[in-house]
Amino acid sequence: MGCISSKNAVARTCSPSPAVLDIAEPNPAYAKGHSWLPVLESKTGSEDERSNSKFRKNSSKKSSGSFSFRHVEAEQNAAGWPPWLIATAAEAIQGWIPLKADSFQKLEKIGEGTYSSVFRAREVETGKMFALKKVRFDNFQPESIRFMAREITILRRLDHPNIMKLEGIITSRLSNSIYLVFEYMEHDLAGLVSRPDIVFSESQIKCYMRQLLSGLEHCHMRGIMHRDIKLSNILLNNEGVLKIGDFGLANTISTNSKHHLTSRVVTLWYRPPELLMGSTNYGVSVDLWSVGCVFAELFLGKPILKGRTEVEQLHKIFKLCGSPPEEFWKKTKLPHATMFKPQTNYESSLRERCADFPASAVNLLETLLSIDPGNRGTASSALMSEYFSTKPYACNASSLPKYPPSKEMDAKSMGDSSRKKTGGKMREVATSRRQQRRVSKILQDPNNFGKSISKEDTQNISENARRDDGKAHLTKGKGGAMHKDYTKSHLDAMSETSQMNVANGNGYSVGSNNTFTWVKRRKQDASSTLSDGSRSKISALDPNFAKRTYDLTTLRVSMDLDPEELMNAQGDRGRAVRKSRFGRDNR
Numbered sequence: 001m002g003c004i005s006s007k008n009a010v011a012r013t014c015s016p017s018p019a020v021l022d023i024a025e026p027n028p029a030y031a032k033g034h035s036w037l038p039v040l041e042s043k044t045g046s047e048d049e050r051s052n053s054k055f056r057k058n059s060s061k062k063s064s065g066s067f068s069f070r071h072v073e074a075e076q077n078a079a080g081w082p083p084w085l086i087a088t089a090a091e092a093i094q095g096w097i098p099l100k101a102d103s104f105q106k107l108e109k110i111g112e113g114t115y116s117s118v119f120r121a122r123e124v125e126t127g128k129m130f131a132l133k134k135v136r137f138d139n140f141q142p143e144s145i146r147f148m149a150r151e152i153t154i155l156r157r158l159d160h161p162n163i164m165k166l167e168g169i170i171t172s173r174l175s176n177s178i179y180l181v182f183e184y185m186e187h188d189l190a191g192l193v194s195r196p197d198i199v200f201s202e203s204q205i206k207c208y209m210r211q212l213l214s215g216l217e218h219c220h221m222r223g224i225m226h227r228d229i230k231l232s233n234i235l236l237n238n239e240g241v242l243k244i245g246d247f248g249l250a251n252t253i254s255t256n257s258k259h260h261l262t263s264r265v266v267t268l269w270y271r272p273p274e275l276l277m278g279s280t281n282y283g284v285s286v287d288l289w290s291v292g293c294v295f296a297e298l299f300l301g302k303p304i305l306k307g308r309t310e311v312e313q314l315h316k317i318f319k320l321c322g323s324p325p326e327e328f329w330k331k332t333k334l335p336h337a338t339m340f341k342p343q344t345n346y347e348s349s350l351r352e353r354c355a356d357f358p359a360s361a362v363n364l365l366e367t368l369l370s371i372d373p374g375n376r377g378t379a380s381s382a383l384m385s386e387y388f389s390t391k392p393y394a395c396n397a398s399s400l401p402k403y404p405p406s407k408e409m410d411a412k413s414m415g416d417s418s419r420k421k422t423g424g425k426m427r428e429v430a431t432s433r434r435q436q437r438r439v440s441k442i443l444q445d446p447n448n449f450g451k452s453i454s455k456e457d458t459q460n461i462s463e464n465a466r467r468d469d470g471k472a473h474l475t476k477g478k479g480g481a482m483h484k485d486y487t488k489s490h491l492d493a494m495s496e497t498s499q500m501n502v503a504n505g506n507g508y509s510v511g512s513n514n515t516f517t518w519v520k521r522r523k524q525d526a527s528s529t530l531s532d533g534s535r536s537k538i539s540a541l542d543p544n545f546a547k548r549t550y551d552l553t554t555l556r557v558s559m560d561l562d563p564e565e566l567m568n569a570q571g572d573r574g575r576a577v578r579k580s581r582f583g584r585d586n587r
Contacts, residue, residue, distance in 0.1 A: 076090060076093065076094070077173070079096070079097045079098065080097070080098050080172055080173050081093055081098055081171065081173065082171055082172065082173055082174070082175055082176070083173070084145070084176075085145065085171065085178070088142050088145040088146060088149065089145055089146065089148065089149030089152070091149070091153065092149035092150075092152040092153045092156075093149075093152065093169065096168070096169065098168075098169055098170065098171045098172060099168045099169060099170045099181060100170070101170050101172070101179075102124070103123060103124055103125065104121040104122065104123055104124065104130065104132065104170070104181075105121060105122045105124055106119050106120075106121045106132065107119065107120040107121055107122060108120055109409070110131065110407055110409060111188075111232075111407060111408070111409050112409065113246065113248065115135065115136050115144075115147075115248060116133050116134060116135050116136060116248065117133075117134045117136070118131055118132065118133050118134075119131070119132045119134065120132075120184060129184035130167065130181055130182065130183060130184050131181075131182045131183065131184045131185065132170065132179045132180070132181060132182075133179065133180040133181075133182065134177060134178075134179050135148050135177075135178050135179075135180065147248070148178070150250075150251070151180075151247050151248050151250065152166065152169070152180070154224055154247050154250050154251075154252075155180075155247055157222060157224070158218065158219065158222065158224065158247075160214070160215055160218040161215075161241065161243075162211045162212070162214050162215030162218070162241070162242055162243055162244060163215045163218060163219070163243055163244050164182050164183070164185075164235065164243045164244065164245040164246075164247075165182065165183065166180060166181070166182060167181040167182060167183065168181040169181065182245070184237075185235035185236060185237045185243060185245070186236065186237055186238050186403075186405045186406075187235065187236040187237070187403060187405060187406045187407065188231065188232050188233070188234060188235050188236065188245075188406075188407050188408055189208070189231040189232070189234045189235075189236065189294070189298070190230070190231035190232040190407070190408035191232075191405075191406030191407040191408050191409075192236070192403060192406050193231060193297065193298070193301055193302075194406075194408075195403075195406060198403065198406075199301075200298055200299075201392075201395075202358065202392050203392040203393060203394055203395040204395060204400060204401075205295075205298045205299065206387070206388060206392070206393065206394035206395070207240070207242075207394040207395050207396070207397060207400060208234075208236075208242055208298065209291075209295060209298070209387075209388075209394075210383065210388060210394050211241070211242035211397070212234060212242060212244070212291060212294070213291065213379045213382050213383050214379075214383065215242070215243065215244045216229070216244065216287055216288075216291065216379045217378075217379035217380050217383065219244070219250075219284075219287075220253075220284040220287070220378065220379055223252050223253045224247075224250055224251070224252055224253070225250065225251060225252075225253060225283065225284045225286060225287055226244065226247065226249070226250050226287050226290075227249040227250055227251060227265040227266055227286060227287070228246060228248070228249040228250075228265065228266055228267060228270075228290075229244070229266075229270060229287050229290035229291055229294060230267045230269070230270045230290065230293075230294065231294060231297060231408070232407075232408040233245050233246040234294065238402055239397060239398060240396075240397030240398055240399070240400030241397050242397075249265050249266075253283055253284065254281075260280040260281065261280050261281065261282065262280065263275045263276075263278050263279055263280055265286075266286060266290060268307060268310065268313055269293065269303045269305055269306055269307070269313070270289070270290040270293045270294070271289075271290075271310075271313065272285070272286050272289035272290070272373065273289075273314060273317050273371055274286070274334060274373055276310050276313060276314045276317075276340070277314070277332075277334040277335070277336045277337050277339075277340050278334055278335035278336040279334050279335075280335075282373065283373070284378070284379075285373035285374070285376045286373070287379075288368050288376040288377065288378070288379065288382070289368065289369065289373075289376065291368055291379075291382070292365055292367075292368030292369040292376075293305060293369075295361070295364070295365055295368065296354065296365060296369075299354070299356075299357055299361070304320070304353070305317060305320065311340070314340050315342070317371070318342050318346050318371075319346050319349065320348070320349055320350055320353060320369075321348055321350060321369050321370070321371055322346050322347055322348035322349075322350075322371070323342050323344070323345045323346045324371045324372065328371065328372060329341060348366075350362070350365065350366060350369065351366075358387075358390075360385070360386045360387040360390050361387055363385070363386065363387070364382060364385045364386075364387045367382070367385070368382065
């Protein structure tokens, strides 16, 4: 991975800098067995440390800031952090020691996002599995590094069993990359929902939803909104524990109305209407809308709102949840509200769409999918809803079914391979049809009657016939008529033509000077008719084809009969034909 760090770092005694985050000190016994865990500074210090703190307090703000920065920078340089990270994100890594890259064995890729890739890795010392998130930077622009630093800061602030915990950071002083280390989770909900053989029970859905809302409640109570809740960011392990992951778009809740946020967050199918209409002043209610979309998807097995564009997504929302009342449009100050105001007043169709859901589930879903953000409630109120207090109750996480590892990336790979397989078959069929049309054109051209079919064409037809196992396929012709494609007949005709010989006694061969061979058809084939849709599949053995091409059936009989029989049967005309064909009169 190209990163070097000091996993087994020696403890240092140095003057601490003020802690940026209020994080509980780790259990010493646990930290002893996991020497690679980040080292957090204690809140209490020595007499010298307290005097240093007093000195900084009494100093001017400028000198205090300069001294503190130099102190932290020196400490982080000693720890082994790269200078570009210290210069931009010093606060995010304060008190931590980077992990060693050679302590992990990187395995396969298990996920990929816009700004990162996730790999499964094994810790060499313990054999324990972890997930390594490699963060990509936009040419090391300070802004992109600050986004990563914000994610680290937020993850260090959160500590809940239903939220992915940041275990450490892999990098080195000379490294130009960074890996965030998380515990390994075998599944995400996107991978499980995409599998047709998996159907969640109601108690199973309640268990997942309770864990999801509990983790989200912890985020919101600490002033953090996730802003990208969706199935692929909801992870599960084999013990049935659900954890919220990917805080790359997370941000703190702003109490300052003048501080504008971006509306270009949350994946489209899970994006609330206020963001679609350009809101830049919003709160945790955006996560609750996304939770409602996830809730419905667990029941339906597919997204409940699947628009292709922002306009279409908003239109689908109004059709499902109903048009907002006039008061909503009057009080809203959204930039694009009037632009997206529907011309038709839609009534809510949510209950009809979710007719198979339990009544308590529909009630909760109506709350979460409220057009007005103020009516969505909170994660805490959702946990207190009737849905979680009615039977069947949520099952214990430990009793949940065990599944093979299933992730969104696996589902996409299966979908891509299926599409490639289907596309390959379609290309094979198209190629076979083009070759058959080419042979048919050769056979129909009178100028080619004295020529043989090329070896390449014969091999192509033979290969296609073997691929189809010589079976006839029904194809739809013009006007909807169905016709049989006798691939085996084409194979026989081409094979016999290339050999200038007939394999059985039902046909006749022409002299060596003529390299075209005709074979008699059975009576039932002679009665077949042609249609516009089947002309590309005309066989050289069909008498109808010969009749449409200069009455070749008559000429074939003339060529194959004995000259004496021909003269007796057709008189002078037969003699003329015989003379024109053989160049002499054998009478």
